[in-house]
Amino acid sequence: MKLVLDHLTLVQDNFSLTAHGEFLEGIHLVSGAVGSGKSTLALAIAGLISFESGSVLRDGIGPMMLSFQFPDYHITGMTLEEECVSWGCKPEEIFSPSDLHGKNHQSSFSLSRGELKQFHLSCLLNKHYDLLLLDEPFSSLDCESKKKLCHRISYQTTGITIIFTHEQVILPRVDRIWEIKDGKLLDRGTLPDAIRRWCGASSLIKKLIAQEQIPHNISYEDVLEAVCRT
Amino acid sequence: MQDVRIRICASALLSYAAFLNFYGAAAVLLWWLVFTPRLRIIRRVRPVIGMLIIIGLVSIILQAIDGSGFSYFVRMLAIFLIGLWLASDYQPGEFLHVGVWLGGNRIGFEFGLVAEMTMQSLLTLLADLDHIYMALNLKGIPVTVKNIVPTATLLIHKELARAKENAELLAVRGYHQGGTLKPVFLSGKMDIIAGLGAVLVIVFAVFPFVNFLYFDIEVLRGLL
Numbered sequence: 001m002k003l004v005l006d007h008l009t010l011v012q013d014n015f016s017l018t019a020h021g022e023f024l025e026g027i028h029l030v031s032g033a034v035g036s037g038k039s040t041l042a043l044a045i046a047g048l049i050s051f052e053s054g055s056v057l058r059d060g061i062g063p064m065m066l067s068f069q070f071p072d073y074h075i076t077g078m079t080l081e082e083e084c085v086s087w088g089c090k091p092e093e094i095f096s097p098s099d100l101h102g103k104n105h106q107s108s109f110s111l112s113r114g115e116l117k118q119f120h121l122s123c124l125l126n127k128h129y130d131l132l133l134l135d136e137p138f139s140s141l142d143c144e145s146k147k148k149l150c151h152r153i154s155y156q157t158t159g160i161t162i163i164f165t166h167e168q169v170i171l172p173r174v175d176r177i178w179e180i181k182d183g184k185l186l187d188r189g190t191l192p193d194a195i196r197r198w199c200g201a202s203s204l205i206k207k208l209i210a211q212e213q214i215p216h217n218i219s220y221e222d223v224l225e226a227v228c229r230t
Numbered sequence: 231m232q233d234v235r236i237r238i239c240a241s242a243l244l245s246y247a248a249f250l251n252f253y254g255a256a257a258v259l260l261w262w263l264v265f266t267p268r269l270r271i272i273r274r275v276r277p278v279i280g281m282l283i284i285i286g287l288v289s290i291i292l293q294a295i296d297g298s299g300f301s302y303f304v305r306m307l308a309i310f311l312i313g314l315w316l317a318s319d320y321q322p323g324e325f326l327h328v329g330v331w332l333g334g335n336r337i338g339f340e341f342g343l344v345a346e347m348t349m350q351s352l353l354t355l356l357a358d359l360d361h362i363y364m365a366l367n368l369k370g371i372p373v374t375v376k377n378i379v380p381t382a383t384l385l386i387h388k389e390l391a392r393a394k395e396n397a398e399l400l401a402v403r404g405y406h407q408g409g410t411l412k413p414v415f416l417s418g419k420m421d422i423i424a425g426l427g428a429v430l431v432i433v434f435a436v437f438p439f440v441n442f443l444y445f446d447i448e449v450l451r452g453l454l
Contacts, residue, residue: 048364066368072388073361076371076380086369108380109387 001025001060001130003045003160005185008054010040017041019185020054027153027172028162029218031200032180038164041185042066042135045162061130061160069136071120075108080119083108087123094122114140125152130159138167146170150219168202173217191217231265231424232416234324235331240428241316247435248308252301254435258308261431262315265424271318274356281310320349327413336408343409347396351389358388 003023010017017037032038043049045056046066058064068074077083081104084091095101100119111119117140124132134153138146150172153161163174177194179186188194192214195205201218208215208226215226231237244261247254262268272278285306293299329342362381363373371377 043364046364046368048367066364068361068365070361072384073358074365074369075384076366076369076377078380078383086371109383 001160003061003131003162004055004057004059005045006055006057008044008056009052010037010044010049011052012040015040015183016052017180017183017185018054021178021185021187023160023162023176025158025160026175027156028160028176028178029171029174030162030164030178030180030185031168031198032164032166033200034166036180037183038166038180039069039135041180042133042162042164045131046133058131063127063129064131064133065124065127065129066133067121067124067135067137069139070113071117072109072113074120077108079105080108080111081105083119084123087127089123089126093126094119114142114145117141118145121149121152125155128159132156132159132161133164134162135164136166137163138165138170143170147220154219166200168200169204170220171218173219173222177218231319231421232418233421234321234328235415236417236421236425237316237319238328240425241312243428243432244312245309247432248305248312250435252304254431255301255305255308257431257434258312259304261424261427262308262311265420265427266311266315271315273318277356278314282307285310317352322346322350325349326411327415330411331413331415334408335410339408339411351392354392355385355389358385 002025005019005021005023008019010019015037017040019041030038030041040049043066044051046064047056048066075083076086080095080100081091084094084104091104095104100106100115108116117137121137137149137153141149146167147170150170153163153172163172165171174191176190177188177198179188179198179200181199188197195201195214195218196209198205198218201209202223204227205215205218205223208223213226213229215222231240244258248258285303289299289303289306291299292302323346325345326339326342329338329340329345332338333341362384366373366377366381
C-alpha cells in the first residue's frame with residue numbers, strides 16, 4: 001500500500017505548489033506555515049480538486065477519508081446520534097467513554113467548535129481507513145485534548161495517516177516528516193534524523209538540536225525526555 | 231466593465247428591459263453578446279446549469295399551459311445572464327464606494343456596508359457549499375432531497391454565526407453609524423459606450439415608437 005505524488009503541480013490564483021514523493025504505511029507529518037498550501041495538497045490527494053499537472057497514485061489503497069479543519073462541514077445528521085451513525089459508528093462506542101455521555105439526541109449544531117472537533121475526530125478515528133488525511137486536527141482543541149488525540153492517532157498501526165498541521169509543540173510520534181516550503185513539498189526523511197532537517201521545528205527542538213540532545217521523535221513526551229536527558 | 235456605477239445602472243435598466251417584453255429581452259441578449267466577456271464569466275458551471283434547468287422546466291410548463299413559455303425562457307435567460315455578469319465583475323469593496331458616492335458618509339456608508347456584507351456572504355456561502363459537497367462525497371452520501379435539510383440547516387447556522395461574529399466585531403471596533411471613505415472609481419471609454427448601449431436597449435423595450443421594428447413572434451417561428 002502506498003500513495004505516490006508524481007510531480008504534482010497545484011496552481012490557484014497567485015499560489016503554486018509542487019509535490020513529489022512516496023507515502024508508505026505509517027504516520028506522516030506534513031508541516032508548513034499558515035497559507036503554505038497544506039489544505040490544498042490534502043484536497044488534491046483526496047481527489048477533491050483538480051491539479052495543473054502530474055498525478056496522484058493510490059496504490060492498493062481502499063477506504064480513504066479526509067478530515068477538514070472545520071468539522072461542521074462534515075455534519076450530515078441533525079442530532080449527534082444521527083451524525084455518529086452517518087460515520088458508520090455505533091453510538092455506544094462514541095458516547096459512553098466521552099464527555100458527551102447522554103447527549104445522543106442533542107442537536108449537532110449545539111456543540112462548541114472544540115467539542116464538535118473532538119466528537120468528529122472520535123467518530124473518524126473509530127473507523128479504519130487505508131488512507132487517513134487529517135487537516136489541522138489540533139485546531140480548536142485545548143492542550144489536554146491535543147494530547148488525547150496524539151494518543152489516539154498513535155493507535156493507527158496500519159494504513160497511511162497524514163497529518164497536515166502547523167502545530168509545533170503537541171504532536172504524535174510520526175514515522176516521517178515532510179515540509180512545505182517556498183511552494184515545494186520537501187521530504188525531511190524518517191525519524192530521528194528528520195528532526196535535524198526540519199525547519200518548522202519548535203524553538204525548543206531547535207535549541208535541543210544545537211545542544212546535540214536530539215529527541216527520538218517529535219511527540220511531547222519525546223521532547224520532554226530529551227530536555228531531561230543528562 | 232470597470233465602473234461599478236455604470237455596471238449597476240446598466241444591470242438595472244437591462245433587467246427591467248428584459249422583464250418588460252420579449253423584444254426587450256432579445257435586445258438585452260444582443261447587448262450581452264456585444265459588451266460582456268460572454269461565457270468566460272462563468273466560474274461555476276454546476277449552479278448555472280441548475281438554474282438553466284429550472285428556468286427550462288418552468289418554461290415548458292408555461293408553454294403547455296398558455297403558450298408563453300418561449301417568451302418566459304428568453305426573458306428569464308436574459309435576466310439571469312445579466313445577473314451573472316454583474317456578480318462576476320464584482321470586486322470586494324466597490325459597493326461601499328457606490329453607497330458613499332450615492333448617499334454620503336452616513337446613510338450611504340450604511341447601505342454600502344450592508345450591500346458589501348451581503349456580497350461577501352454570498353461568496354462565502356458558495357465556498358461553504360463546495361466544502362459540504364466534498365464532505366458528502368467523502369462520506370459516500372448522495373445529494374438527495376432528504377440530505378438537503380441538514381445541509382440547509384448547516385448553511386443557515388454558519389451564516390447566522392458569521393453574522394453574529396461580524397456584528398460583534400463592528401461593535402468592538404466602536405462602529406455606530408457611517409464612516410469616512412473617499413469613493414474611488416475606475417472608468418474607461420468602453421464603460422460609457424456599454425452604458426449608452428443599455429439606455430438604447432431600455433428605449434427600444436419601453437417606447438411604442440419603435441413598434442414598427444417589431445415583427446410578430448409567430449412570423450419568427452414560421453421563419454424558423
